[in-house]
Amino acid sequence: MTSGINKAKLSETDIITKFILPAVKNAGWDDRTQIRQEFPVTDGKVVVRGQVAARQKARRADIALFYKDGMPLAVIEAKSNQYSVGHGIQQSLDYAERLGVPFAFASNGNGFLFHDKTNLNQVESEITLDDFPSCDQLWVKFCEWKGYRNDQLPLLTQSYHSDGEGKAPRYYQMQAINRSIEAVAKGQNRLLLVMATGTGKTYTAFQIIWRLWKAKQKKRILFLADRNALIDQTFINDFQPFGTAMTKIKGHKIDPAYEIHLGLYQGMTGTEEIQKVYKKVSPDFFDLIVIDECHRGSAAEDSNWRDILDHFSGATQIGLTATPKETEDVSNIEYFGEPIYTYSLKQGIEDGFLAPYKVMRVDIDVDVQGWRPEKGKLDKDGNLVDDRIYNQKDFDRNLIIDERTQLVAQTVTNYLKRTDPMAKTIVFCNNIDHAERMRRALINLNPEQVAKSDKYVMRITGDEKEGKDQLSYFTNRKESYPVIATTSELMTTGVDAKTCKLIVLDQGIQSMTKFKQIIGRGTRIDQEYNKLWFTILDFKKATELFADPRFDGDPEQVKVSTPAAFADDALLDEMIHEGEEIDLSQDDSIDPDSIQEPQGVYQNGHREDYQLGDADWNDDKPRKFHVNGVQVKALAERVQYYDTDGKLVTESFKDYTRKTLAKRFASLDEFVKTWQAAERKQAIIDELEECGVIWELLEQEVGKELDPFDMICHIVYDQPPLTRKERANQVKKRNYFTRYDGVAQEVLSRLLDKYADAGVAEIENIQVLKVAPFDQFGRMQEIIKKGFDGKKETYYDAVKALEDELYQDQSA
Known part of the structure; x- marks a missing residue:
């Protein structure tokens, strides 16, 4: 069939079609289930400058070979015959590493260069087209390389769930799923998966559970989360294929009639024994527990939430997190072990699955230089302001300066007006009071938008139902309002805000875990909404944490002991006195069912509304001073971009x-x-x-x-x-067109003018002949017939010759 073909004149696609694919199929590979052409590996990194973004080219493996769906075995990279047989091997190896397979091939149609990590005697060798290995041959080598036993194969080869619409795991999800199944098959009972926010942890968890469940390796499964919204989203979306086998745990009972249980930590624990629902079933009731966002409550040894995991200690437990917590008191790694797979924010951005960020840092004079009140300065309530230097850590905690709040709100408003006033925005504040004052300032600065909807700006915090009720509208891509959400803690995690384009940081952030979670609110891409990147507007130097090696490095286990934790009520009192939003779902040491919120304190954050019984607080001074009449200005504004090495650069x-x-x-x-x-x-x-x-x-x-x-x-x-006009004039001066006559000369002369006005792309598109001034010579077919012998090839040759003339003076 292919004898007599001049391979040198064939394109890469022809080489694949005429030589590579036949060789693979002749070796017994199934074209329908085992061979995937143009296998997607990355989406192409998004590069941002100014308000414009562009995607780099998506990376696709020419051919990926699978043992069965979801189990990759090898990658083939093809090149045209102008190149050597092994020219594409490094590209093939890159794809093979991403997919976690030991076999990589390169070919130019003459044969294959075979890179075999399982062959320690000869890693690379050239083989003929007729000697391409069969699926069974590679599978045997793969199993030996992995150390699989025959009794493990039924689980290891269990199929993924297919939705029938072509949705398949991305390469890193495939790696996470396969490594998890492999670990369970080998008897590992504590697993940790670290995957950046927005990379599909829940979908990955679903596929892991599905395969274990279908293989009958795990029969009763508990998916644990600490947000109702997460449970509901999981039930409706990713876990929907479980159908009638699945239930949400409600009330004080775990129903044994179901196999897949979705449970809320808070709903399964409590101070009273009757509230501890998990104790009503035997410790061996569940044989698999998947813990979502395991860096939160379950990570602490002394938390009520950890009691659930301890009760079902015999079950296989898989922790999912974007931010493994490693402190002196809490360690995910100590409990779950080293992550079996990590997919970082940096890698997600490089692959184009996550949105890159632009950072605009605004330094305010009182933050940088500090502020000291003039002698006798009174606050708005007539209290004498303590005479000391207040710095950035004090503002909106111990000291409120109205003009500073106004400056931040004005800067946010100016940015939105300059870019997109309807861009979804989250403003992170220090506490509830700060979030309310910021809401008011933004309302007053945007009267024309508020006139369209009074929900243009909403405070979404844990203390107020009206605001919390708007959270689902804020995250719904079909809903325009709210546009701006001011918050403190409630929206740091568990908020799938794919459309968020602006994150404002006016909150002091010391915790790397919290910082990662906040940044994660913006990293999801929404192509239809034209959300490919997001901006971070930083007033508190929080983005300096990007330079911390811990931001995107491997988690370092630092827990060395377990010192006595703060008493639950003391920690709660501290939060209340700060006037902060109490996000019960995140705090590791607070039992949410035991808390009665002191309303006076919760509303205005003043110490005198809540008596601690601590002598240090029994005085007449206010906890917080609120002043105005202070001159505040921005000292500098710096714009930084996410660079190719994952760093911020100016x-x-x-x-x-x-x-x-x-x-x-x-x-x-x-x-x-x-x-x-x-x-x-x-x-x-x-x-x-x-x-x-x-x-x-x-x-x-x-x-x-x-x-x-x-x-x-x-x-x-x-x-x-040289400008385009200068290049065009040089061609005219050389009397280039005298070699043509009639219609050809007229058309080419006008093409040169078109180049001077619009550039080379315009003259290379033959459709330009359909519009003025070319249409005066007739229809496209007539122009080709009159001036170029009726052949499009002749016309294209003339255009190419014109381009050669345009650029000839830059040949050296």
Whole structure:
């Protein structure tokens, strides 16, 4: 069939179709279930500068081979026959590593280079097209490499759930699922999965549970969470295929008629014995427990929530978290062991599954320099303000300055007006009182928006039903309002706000766990909503935590002892005195059923409304001073971007382009040769866009009259640029068009004018012949017939020759 074909003239696609796929199928691989072409690996990283974003090229493996659905075995990377047989092996190895498989192949249609991690004697070897290994051959080697036993195979090969609509786990989800199943098959009973917010932890958990359940390895399963919203979302969405086998635990009973149970920590524990629902079933009732957000309550040894896990200690327990907690008092790793798989925020952004961020840090003079009241300064209630220097940690806790609140609100308002007034925004404040004052300031600064809806700005905190009721509307992509949510603790976790485009930090954040969770509110991508990235507006230097190695590094176990924890009531009192929102679902040491909230304190946060019985507090001074009439101004505003190495950098888009292109082309000469050799310049332009070069931003920074070629030569290689009109005039001066006559000369002359006005992309599109001024020569077919011998190829050759003439003066 393929004898006599000149492979050198075939495209990569032809090489795959005519040589590689037949070789694979001849080895016995099933085209329907085991061979997947163009297997998606990444979505393509989003690059942001200014208010413009562009995706780099998505990465796809030419061919991925599976033992069965969800169990990858090998990757094949193809190249055209112009390259050597092993030219694509490094790319193939990258995909193989992501998929967790030991076999990688590269081919140019002549044969295969086979990289076999299971063969310690000869890792790489060339094989013919006829010698491609069968699925059974690779599966045997794979099982030996993994150390699988025959009795483990029924579980290890249990199929994934298929929704019938083509949804399949992403590569990292596949890795997390397969590693979990493998660990359970080998008898491991404590597992920890670390996956960044927005990467599909619940879907991953569902597939793990499904396979264990279907294989009859686990018969009664408990999915534990600490938010009703999480339980409801899980029940309705990811876990829906369990159907009638699934129930939510309610009241004081666990119903043995069901196999899949979704439980809320708070609903299963309490101070009274009757409230401890979990104790009403035997310790062996559940044989699998999956703990969502396990860095919270379940991580602490002395929490009521941990009692549930201890009661069912014989069950396999899988912890899910984006932020494993490692402190002197609490350790996920000590309880669950080292993570069996980690997929970080950095990796998610690099792969294009998570949204990158732009940071705008605003330094306020009183924050940076401190503020000391003038002698005799009274607060708004007539109290003498303590004479000392107040700093950033004091503001909106011990000291309220109205003008500072106003400046923050004005900055937020200005940003939204400049970009998108309807962009979903979360403003994180220090406490409930701060969130309410911020809401009021934003309301007054946005009267035209509030006139459209009084829910334009809402305080969403744990103390008020009206605000909490708006949370589902805020996260619903189909609902316009609320637009701005001011909050303290309630929205730090468990809020699936895919549409959130702006996160405002006016809260002092010391905890890395909390910081990661807050950032996670913005990292989800929503393509339909045009949410590819988000902005962090930071007033408290909180984003300095991005530079902390712990932000995206491996969790380091630091727990060395278990000192006596604060008494529950003392911790609660501290929170109440600060006027903070009490987020019962997050605090490890508070029993939510035992708390009666002191209403006076909860509303205004003043110490005198709640008596601690502590002599230190029995005085007449207010806990917090509230002042105005203070001059406050922003000292500096700095914009930073997420860089290719995962760090925040302050740079122009010219700097970014220079760095990106220097990696792609080693020299000016290489770039020029690549440009001139391209059949279509648009192909080079598209390739550079996929690398993150955003032409609109370059035009803003450099000037709109430059051709992409000149823009790159100027920005990256410091060459003096020619404008498009200058290039066009040089061609006219050389009397280039005298080699043509009639319609051809007229058309090419006007194409040159079109280039000067709009650029090279316009003249490469043959559809330009359908519009003015070309339509005066007739329809496209007539133009081709009159001027180019009736052949489109002749027309394309003439356009290519015109492009060669345009760029000939940059050939060296």
